[in-house]
Amino acid sequence: MMNVSFEQHAQALRERYARYKAQNPKARIRTLAQDMSVSEMELVAAGCGQIVPVRLTEPAQDIFKELGSLGRVMALTRNDWCVHERHGKYEDIRAGRVMGIVLGPDIDLRMFFSSWKFTFAVNDDGRLSIQFFDAAGAALHKVYITDESDVDAYHALVARFTDPDPVWPQAVPDVPKADETVARAPAQLREDWLAMKDTHEFHELLKRHNVSRLTALRDVGEDLAQQVPNDVAERMLTDVAERDIAFMCFVGNRGMIQIHSGPIKKLMRTGPWFNVLEPHFNLHLDTTAIDSAWVVNKPTADGWVTSVECYAANGDLIAQFFGARKPGVPELTSWRELLVGYCPVPLAA
Structure with missing residues (x-):
């Protein structure tokens, strides 16, 4: 069950999101999060728009190891300037405490788990996904169910890892690190x-x-x-x-x-x-x-x-x-x- 504090946070964000979305109907959630000065993860957690979220338990590695059960999916990784989407199956998954790797013929990944924090199962108007976020609430990786995926396996994975008592996921804003590298490379x-x-x-x-x-x-x-x-x-x-x-x-x-x-x-x-x-x-x-x-x-x-x-x-x-x-x-x-x-x-x- 969600506690009162959780629902208060969520309701306030849903109302703000609705206003911003009405003004920018074609804007994606990442852009709206930036405009609202909140993280994308918080908008997901609040169930903004047509999103129905389920908070999953930590650590993310436990969930990641089971992604192969979903069959062919769409894997999405992006930064602020580039989006990479690849269809295939998660195969040869190795997920350690700090590092991980996926070496399938289609899905080829290198994971750096020290920055991973929050995981959600997301139903966005019928589109199902697993979404991974860092401590600041920025999206690190998303796994989308497609027509070729095993939907029953998806629901089984979500049921297995659902957090039974979720609290509001507190994003911790990034503090830029001072650049201590040298200005000129040595010979x-x-x-x-x-x-x-x-x-x-x-x-x-x-x-x-x-x-x-x-x-x-x-x-x-x-x-x-x-x-x-x-x-x-x-x-x-x-x-x-x-x-x-x-x-x-x-x-x-x-x-x-x-x-x-x-x-x-x-x-x-x-x-x-x-x-x-x-x-x-x-x-x-x-x-x-x-x-x-x-x-x-x-x-x-x-x-x-x-x-x-x-x-x-x-x-x-x-x-x-x-x-x-x-x-x-x-x-x-x-x-x-x-x-x-x-x-x-x-x-x-």
Whole structure:
């Protein structure tokens, strides 16, 4: 049973939400939450609009391990500037205390559970989902039931993990951390970059030299990272579609990275958004939010690996693109040639 305090919070938010929604009928819940200076999670918890929420028990890892029972679903991960939607089944799920991974052929995820806090089952006018939020109430990942999903398994999962005595979920606003990274990368960064054997070593390289991603890209040398025009992401997506090049698209936030691998064909622009619209994969990229774009060149045991990286004005990574490959397999020649063609300065090879 909900307590009085819970219902008072919820009723007040529902009334405010109704007023904002009436003024902005096409606005999505994430946008309305920002306009109202509350979190998306709080609007979900309050049952705003046509939402009927069910608070699920912690920790999220226990629920995540059971997502494979739902069959084919739609997985959604986004940040402020890019939305990544992928249809498939959760397979080979590993969910530890801090880290997790899903390695199915369709759903490919990397989870960082230290920031996960709230989980809800959501019925939004008949559309069923499981939604995961961080402590500040920002959405980290959503799992939507589709016509191909096992609805009975969904209801069984919800029943199993329903919180029997939910209290109002108190969001804790983010406190921005002071940037303590150095403004210039040391010369040793380039030597360590050239010594990499795996792209996954990059994060440790940044930590070792106490530099941000953008500082590393700016200072390592143009043969290893060079800035390109901000429209390179749209150009690249158009080129891989026309040339039938299989690629990988990484989109993430503080708690999740979601990956698509494969070719694409259908592209469409809608206002500021450049969209990939495949039956199994949708990408919505706000190209007006791209403050800088880079072609990045890293050595590995399998040869050079190149990527396109797009950054927002605050330095956050919006999206990252690679040629489709698996560990132990060299980069696609067609992908490498495509990215080399975008670079005015030759890349190390």
